[in-house]
Amino acid sequence: xxxxxxxxxxxxxxxxxxxxxxxxxxxxxxxxxxxxxxxxxxxxxxxxxxxxxxxxxxxxxxxxxxxxxxxxxxxxxxxxxxxxxxxxxxxxxxxxxxxxxxxxxxxxxxxxxxxxxxxxxxxxxxxxxxxxxxxxxxxxxxxxxxxxxxxxxxxxxxxxxxxxxxxxxxxxxxxxxxxxxxxxxxxxxxxxxxxxxxxxxxxxxxxxxxxxxxxxxxxxxxxxxxxxxxxxxxxxxxxxxxxxxxxxxxxxxxxxxxxxxxxxxxxxxxxxxxxxxxxxxxxxxxxxxxxxxxxxxxxxxxxxxxxxxxxxxxxxxxxxxxxxxxxxxxxxxxxxxxxxxxxxxxxxxxxxxxxxxxxxxxxxxxxxxxxxxxxxxxxxxxxxxxxxxxxxxxxxxxxxxxxxxxxxxxxxxxxxxxxxxxxxxxxxxxx
Numbered sequence: 001x002x003x004x005x006x007x008x009x010x011x012x013x014x015x016x017x018x019x020x021x022x023x024x025x026x027x028x029x030x031x032x033x034x035x036x037x038x039x040x041x042x043x044x045x046x047x048x049x050x051x052x053x054x055x056x057x058x059x060x061x062x063x064x065x066x067x068x069x070x071x072x073x074x075x076x077x078x079x080x081x082x083x084x085x086x087x088x089x090x091x092x093x094x095x096x097x098x099x100x101x102x103x104x105x106x107x108x109x110x111x112x113x114x115x116x117x118x119x120x121x122x123x124x125x126x127x128x129x130x131x132x133x134x135x136x137x138x139x140x141x142x143x144x145x146x147x148x149x150x151x152x153x154x155x156x157x158x159x160x161x162x163x164x165x166x167x168x169x170x171x172x173x174x175x176x177x178x179x180x181x182x183x184x185x186x187x188x189x190x191x192x193x194x195x196x197x198x199x200x201x202x203x204x205x206x207x208x209x210x211x212x213x214x215x216x217x218x219x220x221x222x223x224x225x226x227x228x229x230x231x232x233x234x235x236x237x238x239x240x241x242x243x244x245x246x247x248x249x250x251x252x253x254x255x256x257x258x259x260x261x262x263x264x265x266x267x268x269x270x271x272x273x274x275x276x277x278x279x280x281x282x283x284x285x286x287x288x289x290x291x292x293x294x295x296x297x298x299x300x301x302x303x304x305x306x307x308x309x310x311x312x313x314x315x316x317x318x319x320x321x322x323x324x325x326x327x328x329x330x331x332x333x334x335x336x337x338x339x340x341x342x343x344x345x346x347x348x349x350x351x352x353x354x355x356x357x358x359x360x361x362x363x364x365x366x367x368x369x370x371x372x373x374x375x376x377x378x379x380x381x382x383x384x385x386x387x388x389x390x391x392x393x394x395x396x397x398x399x400x401x402x403x404x405x406x407x408x409x410x411x412x413x414x415x416x417x418x419x420x421x422x423x424x425x426x427x428x429x430x431x
Contacts, residue, residue: 006080008058009065014235015183017079017087018139024077024091025139028132035132036090036099039146040068040106043124043154045084046274050311052118054276059116060123067109071102082236083271087146099129103160126153127160135163140179178223179231182215186244191215193248194413195264197422198384198406201398206426208263208297210386210406211249212413213241238269247285252416254291258423265297265327273304274311279318286322299329299350316345327384331372342379349376351402353387360392370400377401 004016012020021037028035042048042064049057061084068078068086077089090102106127113122128150136142145163153161185191195209215223232238246266253264272278286296298319305312305328316326327348351372358365369385376383385397388407397405414422 009062009080011065011069011086012077012079014079014081015180017077017081017089018180020077020079020089021087021143022139024089025132025137025142027091029137033091034093034095034098034134035142036093036102036129037132037142037146038088038090038099038103038106038127038129038160039081039143039150040064040086040088040125040127041082041150041154042084043126046271046308048121050274050276050308052116052121056116056118060114060121063114063116064110064123064125067112068106070109071105082234087143093131096131096134099131103127103129107159125159126150128153129160129162131162178228179235181217182228182231182237183235185215186240190217191241191244193245193252193416195252195416195419196406196413197411197419198263198265198404199410201394201402201405204410205260206258206423207261207404208265208295209253209419210265210299210413211245211252211267213245213267214413233269233271239272242266242268242272243281243285246282247289250285250294250296251289253294253296254289255416256294256420256423257427259427261295262293263295263297263325265299267299267329268304270301270304273300273315274308276315278315279322282319282324283322286324295323295325297325297327297348299327301329302331305344313343313345320345320347344379344381346381348382348384350384350386353407356385356387356393356397356407357389359396360390366396369397369402373400373402 004012006013024035027033042060045057048060061080064086065078065080068088072078072088075091077091079087079089081087088102088106090099093099107125110123110125113120128146128148130136130142130145130149132142135145149161149163152164153159192214194212194214196212197206198208198210199205200207213225213229215228217223229238232241249264249266253262256262268278282296282298290296320326325347326345327350328346329350330352331349349372351369355365355369355372359369373383382403384404384406385402386406388394388397388405388409390409394405394409411422
């Protein structure tokens with residue numbers, strides 16, 4: 001298979017598509033020709049996977065890929081640019097009507113029910129369309145305009161839309177380049193894990209660490225997770241990155257030496273929490289690298305629980321059966337719902353740093369933190385406060401019986417060798 005092809009569908013993969021888009025936008029601007037971009041997204045694809053299995057979902061994606069190729073002319077390009085998102089690049093168009101006709105053909109093809117091994121379903125899709133140079137003259141801006149049109153169509157209950165207005169190209173080149181360079185960063189050995197200690201509040205002894213992904217870029221310096229994680233989520237790269245982090249963290253933690261119990265926490269995105277294969281991936285990592293003396297903790301967001309409670313609760317229960325703990329990260333800022341607490345498949349809550357860092361100066365933040373601690377303890381959950389930056393905040397948390405603290409006041413994230421040295425020094429002081 002060509003290195004430009006998506007393994008599942010045989011279409012151009014995202015990196016190849018981005019290269020083609022940059023090339024074709026350049027041709028369009030240079031030659032004063034019209035270029036069309038159609039982004040197609042399958043609606044309810046996670047539910048389809050949950051109902052029929054991932055093999056059925058893969059067959060459905062191949063079905064869509066074949067129909068998109070039927071719509072494309074010889075000079076056009078078709079790509080899979082996300083888990084269930086496709087792009088159709090229409091070159092050398094005569095007018096806007098050609099793009100409209102292509103979209104109508106896409107939907108006409110998708111009206112044919114998909115007959116898979118587990119049954120027959122009708123695939124529902126939404127599309128967004130943008131034209132160069134009418135809507136954008138920069139490749140990333142054109143893609144953003146098409147994706148924005150798709151989301152607006154979905155919100156309006158429409159099948160597809162053009163951009164509602166023409167905007168100026170600005171502020172896109174940096175993120176465009178990051179997206180291209182992030183692809184393959186794991187294989188090139190560019191991503192690293194840092195470990196920020198978690199300490200027991202009562203006696204300040206280390207009880208674990210959170211694995212935090214960093215990207216020391218060869219020319220930009222350190223790129224923060226706030227920049228590249230959203231890109232990875234959008235482009236479908238977050239799953240291999242998460243599995244790399246899981247295996248690496250378990251392997252590193254097995255080499256740490258500490259007299260007391262230790263844990264290592266790894267962040268898992270919401271989209272992976274509802275995947276049936278997550279428990280198997282976790283079990284495999286533990287089988288390969290795990291140490292009985294080190295406990296694995298998966299940190300998830302509240303959104304992971306409420307987007308599909310039945311599915312996520314079942315997946316997390318299977319993971320806990322492996323002896324792995326579950327922590328709800330950034331608690332208090334999302335979709336907190338008391339109803340699910342009686343059956344919640346979790347062991348720990350992490351108070352969002354916005355409340356922790358406001359405790360000293362803002363009574364409301366302090367009250368919210370106190371309520372979260374009390375609520376968690378009533379349901380048998382431990383509580384971690386992250387983002388502790390000063391002694392005053394730490395004292396307030398200790399007064400309120402917060403179990404574990406984490407933040408720059410105690411230590412910043414460290415490479416695994418530095419963290420191992422730090423642990424040994426703490427153990428020596430304890431002895």
